[in-house]
Amino acid sequence: MRIVYALGTSTGGVGTHVRALARDMAAAGHEVGVIGPAATDEHFGFSLLPGVRFACLELGTGIGVGDAALVRRQRSLLRSFDAEVVHAHGFRAGLITLLTLRTLRTRPRFVLSLHNRASGQGLRAKVETRVETMLARGADLVLGASTDLVDRAKDLGADDARFLPAAAPQVEPVSAEAAAAARARLAAEYGFDEGAVIVLAVGRVARQKNYPMLVRALGRLREAGDAESALVVLIAGAADDAVLAEVRTQYEQLGPASAIPALHFLGARDDIAELAATADVYVLTSVWEARALVLQEALIAGKAIVATATGGSPELVGDAGILVADDDDRALAEAVAELASDPARRAELGARARARAAQLPDEREVADKLVSLYTELLSAQVG
Incomplete structure (x- = not known):
């Protein structure tokens, strides 16, 4: 299976989760790519993982005129990866990925993982809700790291939204x-x-x-x-x-x-x-x-x-x-x-x-569950 993960700037849980997925998917024999900012790669070492290809895409935190260039860059990367599944993590990576996929004649299956809730106020809250709605309805599968995120995606019109935890890395016991x-x-x-x-x-x-x-x-x-x-x-x-x-x-x-x-x-x-x-x-x-x-x-x-x-x-x-x-x-x-x-x-x-x-499930168990979800999506596409 050819899988591409997309994420934005991260120094914590999201990057830790994606690194574990990329590592375990590659170890299981899948072709894995990761698209994200250089600083995120520097922090988590995606490009150092055996069997994982990393490509830089400098996703900022705000929507702007530069997004068109990001879409063009990601479109080129996805073509080079020849991805069957693109799995974006977070609102920002999800939005750019959705916009990119809309420009492709033949598009891979799109999975979106939500790790945080939108927290804006006033006008920003309205913009965030519109983006949330686009993503919920545009993804083939929405995964929430907590059940309230799953419920939110369903309320916004997601056809398929499910719970998938982000597991903690293995912790070595301290004497x-x-x-x-x-x-x-x-x-x-x-x-x-x-x-x-x-x-x-x-x-x-x-x-x-x-x-x-x-x-x-x-x-x-x-x-x-x-x-x-x-x-x-x-x-x-x-x-x-x-x-x-x-x-x-x-x-x-x-x-x-x-x-x-x-x-x-x-x-x-x-x-x-x-x-x-x-x-x-x-x-x-x-x-x-x-x-x-x-x-x-x-x-x-x-x-x-x-x-x-x-x-x-x-x-x-x-x-x-x-x-x-x-x-x-x-x-x-x-x-x-x-x-x-x-x-x-x-x-x-x-x-x-x-x-x-x-x-609690460990990282390997979460990766195995995700493989079954990807397989389900690809089987449905073939059907």
Whole structure:
């Protein structure tokens, strides 16, 4: 089977998912191409994967006059790949792919994966809805990384929309000794006691992650008294500078640092597995997530999880964590306070997390499911 994946700029879950698909499809003997920006290839190394051809297409983030050139470039690439299936990931890659396919006399089957929901307001929201509708109705198959995305595609007129998860990469276990050493290094670097309860959040410091909710919760923990004085909160991830400055200012305005749990921004890290192993509580405060890879990694690591009940997080976590309403800092503070003071409860949720993780499909299983979907589409086309 000849398969081409198209994606835009990515440094996180989408790129990780597409890399796994390209790797596993090529390993299974399929002819695989990937089309995307050079920076995305540099980050994920598509062009280094055995049996995978990468071609550069500099997809920007906004619709503009340059889109005509992108369509011409992609049309040439698809002809050179002689693709039977083109699988675009995300709105931007999906739009350019749809426009490209409309220029082809003989077109491959078009699969669209949705990993995020549209979040614009006002005029932008209207434009996004029109693009969503075009994509839902123009794709032969729409795949949603969470069931709410599948429902959205169906509401907009998709003939065929189904759920397909993005699986977390395999995580190498971190030994107790390595976790203890990592905790000691963190404590020394950031000046906290090694016995502190570590609350970890992993994710880019950006609007969608809603770290202001976490900061407000820290203010409420101050109100709870001395019981939470041994808490330390670590946020690991690259940052939008403006958002980071706002969150820092918000935290500083809570009052004297000695009266509230310490908060440290670790920046982009390549040791997330070790960080997760050191954590006592894992927190996700996002406004919305489809199927967060970081939540899957927390489940695999057996962490006590507190997450906002938005998007696909409730169906992913189930009863293996504490779910709180979007932007409910009071509920977040109460959940963190409970877990900070109750090691047995943390251990219970950690055991549930491991059990839940054992039920999740891995990358190979997701790729196998996708092969069956591609085969179904091509068979229907022949019929």
